Amino acid sequence: MSDFAYVESYAPGEGRRRPRADFLSDAPRLSLNGDWRFRLSPTAAGASDMDDSGWDRLRVPSHWVLEGYDRPLYTNTAYPFPLDPPRVPAENPTGDYRRHFDLPAGWPPDARAVLRFQGVDSCARVWLNGTSLGHSKGSRLPFEFDVTGLLRPAGNLLAVRVHRWSSGSYLEDQDMWWLPGIFRDVELLARPDGCVDDFYVHASYLDGQGTLRVDADRPGTVELPELGVRVPTGVEVTVPVEPWSAESPRLYRGTLTAGGERIALAVGFRTVSIVDGRLLVNGVPVLFRGVNRHEHDPDRGRALDRETMLRDVVLMKRHHINAVRASHYPPHPEFLRLCDEYGLWVVDECDIETHGFIYADWRGNPPDEPAWRDALADRIERMVERDKNHPSVVVWSLGNESGAGAAFGEASRWIRARDPSRPIHYERDRTYRHSDFASVMYPSLDDLDAIGRREEPAPEGVEPGSPDDERRRGLPFLLCEYAHAMGNGPGSLVDYQRILEAHERFCGAFVWEWIDHGLRAPDGGLWHGGDIDHRPSGGRFCLDGLLFADRTPSPGLAEYAKAIEPVEITVAGGRVALRNRYDVVDLSHLRLEWTVEDGGVPVESGSLAVPHLPARGLGSVAMPVVPAGRSERWLTVRAVLATDTAWAPAGHEVAWGQGLISAAAPAPARRGSLDRGPARFDPRTGELVRLGDLTVAGPMLDVWRAPVENDLGQGGRNNLAQAWRTVGLDRMLHRVDEVCVADDRLVVRGRSAPAGRALGLRTELVWEPAGDHAVRLAVTVEPEGDWADVTLPRLGVRLALPAGLARATWFGRGPGESYVDSQAAARVGRFAADIDAMQTPYPWPQENGNHVRTRWLELTGPDLPTLGVRGDPWFDFTVRRWTSEALDRATKPSDLHASDRVWLNVDHAQQGIGSASCGPALPDRYRLPVAPYSFTTVLSVCYSSERHRCTGS
Template identity: 70%
Template sequence: MVDCPVEFHEDPAPGSGRRAARADFVSDAPRLSLNGRWRFRLSGTAEGTGPALPDPELDDSSWETIRVPSHWVLEGHDRPLYTNTAYPFPIDPPYVPDDNPTGDYRLRFDLPSGWPGGDRCVLRFQGVDSCGTVWLNGELLGHSKGSRLPFEFDVSGLVRPEGNLLAVRVHRWSSGSYLEDQDMWWLPGIFREVELLARPQGGIDDFTVHASYAGGAGSLLVTADVPGLVEIPELGLSAPTGERVEIDRVDPWSAEHPRLYRGTLSAAGERVDLAIGFRTVAVSGGRLLVNGVPVLFRGVNRHEHDPERGRSLDRETMIRDIELMKRHNVNAVRTAHYPPHPEFLRLCDEYGLWVVDECDIETHGFIYAGWAGNPPGEPMWQEALLDRARRMVERDKNHPSVVIWSLGNESGAGAAFAGIEDWIRRRDPSRPLHYERDPSYRHSDFYSLMYPSLADLERIGQRKEDPPEGVAPDSADDARRRGLPFLLCEYAHAMGNGPGSLADYQAILESSERFCGGFVWEWIDHGLAGRDSLGRTYYRHGGDIDAQPNGERYCLDGLLFPDRTPSPGLGELRAAFQPVGIAVEEGSVVITNKHDAMDLGHLTFRWFVEVDGVRTDGARVDGARVDGAGVDGAWVDGGRVDGGTLAVPRCRARESVRVPLPEVAVAAEGETWITIEAVLTGGTRWAPAGHVVATGQARLGTA
């Protein structure tokens, strides 16, 4: 039996005993889910139940059971805490309070019949908050911090066919907590999946996909830690790893057209599924370009949240988020403020969303210490900070949806960011970097701010902004920043009656090629479900928990209510973000294509007339071309219809076309309005045919 080293949780080191970070992928190698009911006991201090935790002879029959994955504070143990910027404990890095709720977990499991006996085995945790120490069959494997990042242990030779005991000690507070002050609920526990992976002889541990696009052609290079064969049947491609292949004609991947080419990477002992998107990201001429064209993010900041399960989300919830985003004209996600579950990125690849993948780093609470001791500026934290960036990049490097790496959020400045920047640029030069809080922007490919005024944003578009505090006018840093594209990483705070001025912000963001768009704060209210005395559900904010400090209602600032019901603000966002402009001018309808690269061939433009809000027959057939039946499918007497479709010629991205306005008889009394809608001609993964993408209206007259 190995004693539990209590000091692990206060050591700034990011972990011990772990395998090297690697890509997340799906293969044909056997895997065993260890999710389910585990034995659980919560203690008030870091000692937990003591050194006997990993002892197979320990009698845990009186312990409670808990669902894994989950947060214990949402399973009836202890309480959740919400803070916006303040740490919920005194700032004394790397130390945390002696009163440190600690969950001890134990699971007994057998291997399924047919499990390959001679293979290596790897134990993987997808997410543990905030520090987990792990034993298998009495042997200490090591520990890990970095709550929203996976970690693995090689358990070859330790796993038995029957009677395995997996023990995990999870500390609510650890040195890692100082790096995770991210305006959210503090929710401890094993909250993502746990699984045992068979690693066959000749299997693939890690691989990297390099898939670029230029001028209609694709270039593909797949490297791996073992020799393998890359096959993409649709392209007739079969090539060994390490060999670059040029393909004369491919469709590029983009959020508008998420074209994936399915294939496999096969080695002697394993076959891995590939989903390859050809695309090239570059910052050039002060603009963000993807596949050679400027891109405008119509984005949201997304915390992972469910009112019942916290940050332990299932695939169905992720799909619901993405479908709601796409249906409301959102095309981009900033993963505020940590890497999401890897399944979310697979779905972004498939559905089409640009992703700014953000490192699990925020030290905002050091503002209350005047930034004294802030980890990015302290040598003892350098490895822990770099470890988080390394694990993010290695895990997510093969996703075409990930177009920008973000170094973290609201963590001040410090030498650690230079080290992170250097490592990422060497490891992955194909993606630009973002970091907002360092006023020099030396480690970022973007100038970035939160919550600028409309006037300030206009000046930024003209590259006439005042330099940030601490940056001298006309200095090298000032000049470099003015040459950068601008990314609005947070704006239009959606709390209470917000978000406000969405249309005004969007008009400015569309006015200058310096802008690559922005991300509204934020996607969903972080309300946690509670039950009143009558059993009715209500949603709790930080102030509903008897604890200090707390961020009170500041967690209720989303475009969705906690149960994912769209708020009125989301409807406003949909209108502001619509990728097609529709305006009536002097007897014409002006259609403006605001897509980055796609024409409007996937849309049908239909129109109808209302008088005082009631649909009516309002157009003469001989006054305009009407294709097909009216909106309601009804022809009426007198040669008039209640609506129809507009014949819109081909309209390329960033261009406009004019079509005749249907001749509409104005009602003798009341207000007559024409509404023109751009709707999906065919169904997509995220919406059926007929879904309204954009709307324009004009008042035609009054009596």
């Protein structure tokens, strides 16, 4: 047998200490992070040269594939190696690490010592000063070795051999990059005589009282000075406390002292229970407004530092996210400490996923194979023992997308015996025998509503009316993944949230996912999986986050924040109605501020008294008296933080609502002769060629958009873009059949149709003057031929304008992009932006930058007159320096180059964006059917001295 047979053995490790709680103490600790000597070998045999003086230097923590060695690989479901468990390829890149170190002055010479690795991917064998300590698998979990008696005051050599592939890789087929290396901290810990090695904080809450007991493997003293608590370990005490919750993360800090060591305690009192099919914390129902979070950074992969973790937590809190599903592995322990401190509910998920066994029809799936039982149990135990003392962890998850198997029953029974204080989640075994929640991924809106009513059909493999079915139907429901945030999207977030809040069964939902998994390319751009020359590959499927890879929030995050904002504000009927959507706290930490805008221009402001409104309570206050204005007059009410918090300063906006106080009076139509109007047309084609001193080309009917990721569906399902291309919507040709003048109207009739097809769209454009500076355009569209079930991406007209136009000002929804199913985050107001800033830089170029329900738009540029567009009553618009066709052809943002025109789309409507890249089909109400349409808009031109005449702005 080779000396690296352990790589392919079923054993999870050897020589390791038993799992225990992660904690911080004042005992000596030596970080071994930093520069290590490194050599990469092509096979599991590793380096044969023991003289490391000529080896490279590699920082730890890191992934060697992101430091110039080998290459990262991305798969979604398939394994990147042959499915032949537990064997792995002979081509198994193996990194040998060496760390030379001395003990610091004052290191206790005779103390017990522990060597800890927080995370190594995927298998590590360890030597210290020539002594083999053992090996470990389970990449996202810690492991420790007792190194007492092996240390020297100086000249220590720690050697670690890390294998890219191992039998453990079969349990780690999560939707993520395969990134080998020592990617979390390495530490040497001194353990004083008589110190506590492991302890368990039991801190429950009931009716204003907290009950505390700290069990430990050695006697010690527990102190919480703020509560006046000083008791021995193992002794239970009950005292008045404030409970811990994600909304009010009350921690009581203290110490556990034993053997001369002081261990820091951060105790949060809370009780998690399931009563009558509802999830309760501290006796009240909670609703997770969550995200799935992979650990990711475009430069460092999963080797995150505390500052990056804190940045994530602060962004989540500022966008009203209250829960994290640690997908699909336990996070760095520092992240959980931040969740304890800042307040986030956590579903802690084990480092288990065997998704790739779908390609073997689940034959040999490890959870159902006895040979894997120890490896699976080892991962469950290491997760629970490490994280058991975190109040933020309220649910254990057995893993993700690993089918069914007896191992999950064993795991759930072990957890219930070890920690009966937390419920258990597992989604993929649809009997839910081992789960305290019913759970599915990506249901449609209709299916979710049926689930809320407990009327969903029995899943496949479960007999309707059977005990399994009856138990399942009585469980609370946790929507562990929905709203796939790939590219431009997701849509329908408000619709989903409305259903989640309508039924008591729901305990919350987690958007997939927090951040795009783009990796920094050598040219400074971003790689996705398809950019790596390796098959199989998950392609762009790793770009599916509410944050771009550099942690810039996407428009989807703003929409999600609005959908889940903790106070619902409705302005109507002379009252400002308030719905407290918090689960625990009242509104006393907020201020209410109001602003009145006339046509988007602020005219009045003030504040309102905040009523006492308990969690989930309803109330209202009188609306300020606001007279009607000359334009649309809107009252906006904002709830902002009254004082500074750890995650945002006073004045940070928490929620907002708007109400229309008075509508704009219709502008009188001033009629005159086309000959004296601002518009000039080509007499042969009827094309608008000038508007005043502006050179214009168009308009032409436009029904195409560069498909968003959700238009492509998934795996052949819900592929709207394919249907559009099959019909030919991406290659429409335009014909003019008739140009005629009737009175003061110009009528242009034509047909737009794709090559090779008998179907088309008949168009009639009617132009007439609307004053000295304006011209009204009425568009009628009539379909011809058999369009079957095809829908339209958009319906509107497109104009080519001078490249010198540089800035847009509009009254309508903004400031960010919005679509028919993703507009809750866009408030009504007057906004302005540079045209070059109005494109969202999705890493795979696609339709973006739309603005729904626009009343008027002005485009301006140096030494050019202002172009105005007014709706009747409103329109959608996008404005960019490239066409939709160029956007469609681009595969990277660097492919997009400014043309010699500005392209303006004035749309009657555009189809919604949905979530079909990994989710249900776009709901019918957000589709744009092929049908007769008519719409009207007014184009105007004016100069700086009379700009207000362009749109009446």
